[in-house]
Amino acid sequence: MSNKKIIAVVGATGAQGGGLARAILADKSGEFALRAITRDVASPAARALAAAGADVVAADASDAASVARAFSGAYGAYCVTFFWNTMSPEKEREEARNLATAAKQARLEYVVWSTLEDSRRWVKLDDPRMPTLMGNYKVPHFDVKGEADAFFKDSGVPTTCLLTSFYWDNLIHFGMGPKPGPDGRLVFALPMGQRKLPGIAAEDIGRCAYGLIRRGSEFAGRTVGIAGEHLTGAEMAAGLAQALGREVVHQDVPFDVYRGLGFPGADDLGNMFQFNHDFSADFCKARSVEFSRSLNPALQGFSGWATANAAKIPVT
C-alpha cells in the first residue's frame, strides 16, 4: 500500500479542484496521493480521474457526514464551495461550515480553504455607494467566503486561507469574452475603469494550492493571495487582440448599468466589480504575482493564456 499522504480535493471535477487534482497526479514521484471528491463517482469526469490514478469518493458539501467520511484517513484537504450552484449565501455558508466541521472530525493536518474578501469590512451595509443585496450583503459570493474563514480558524485545523482571483476562463465559460461592436471591432466590456484587476487562469489556482501543500505547514494560520497578472481592461483588450489577431477595444461599463443587465447574479457581479475597482490597491496588494509564481513556477500570464485558449474564446 502506498504510504503517500492523501489530499482530499473537494470540487476535483471542476475548475479549482481540477487544477489541484491534475497537479497531484502529474507529480508521480511526489509525496501526495489524490482523493478526488465528487457527488457522482459514475460521471465521465469522475471516471477520467479514476482512470488517471485517483481514488474517487462520493460526498456532497451540503451533507457534513458524507464529507467527514470522504476526509477520513486523509492528511489534508482542498476546500471550495459552490455559490453559483444555488446563488444562496446561506447555502454556501452551510457548505463551508460542513467542510470545516468535517476537517476537524477527520483530524486533518492541513487544509487550503479557497476564499475571498468579506467586502463588508470595506463597505458597510449602510454605505450608499452600492446597494445592499439579499438584506445582508454587498458582494454575496465574496462576503460569505470571507465570513467562513472563521469556521476554519475556529476548527483548530491548520488552515491557509487562499484568496483567489477573477478567472480569465470567465471569458470562455461565463459570457465575459469580447463581442463584435457596430463597427466590426471586438469590444471587451470590463467595468474596472482604468484600474487593475488581478486575474488568473483557473488551472493555476490548483497548481498554486499544490505549491502551498508541498511547502507543508509553512503557511498554516495565514491568509495568502494569488494572481497570474494584475491588468486593466485596456491591457486585457491588448492581450486579446494579440491572441485573436483582431482589433479589440476595452469598454468600461458603469456599475449601475452592469447591475441592471438582468442576468442572474448581475447585481452581485456589479457590486463585485465596484468593490474590486474602488479598493483595487488593497485587492492587488493581497495577491502578489511573484509569490504566486514561487508556489507555481508554470504560472501563466494573460497573453500566454489567451493565446493558448484563443480558439475557445467565443467572439460572436
Ligand SMILES: NC(=O)c1ccc[n+]([C@@H]2O[C@H](COP(=O)([O-])OP(=O)(O)OC[C@H]3O[C@@H](n4cnc5c(N)ncnc54)[C@H](OP(=O)(O)O)[C@@H]3O)[C@@H](O)[C@H]2O)c1
Ligand atoms: N469564476 C471566477 O472568476 C471565480 C473566481 C474566484 C472564486 N470563484 C468561486 O469558485 C467557486 C466554484 O469553484 P469552481 O469554479 O472550481 O467550481 P466548478 O468548476 O463549478 O466545479 C465545481 C465542482 O465541484 C463539484 N460540486 C458542485 N457542487 C458540489 C457539492 N454541493 N458538493 C460537492 N461537490 C460539488 C462538481 O462536481 P461533481 O458534479 O462531480 O460533484 C463540480 O465539478 C465559487 O464559489 C465561486 O464563487 C470563482
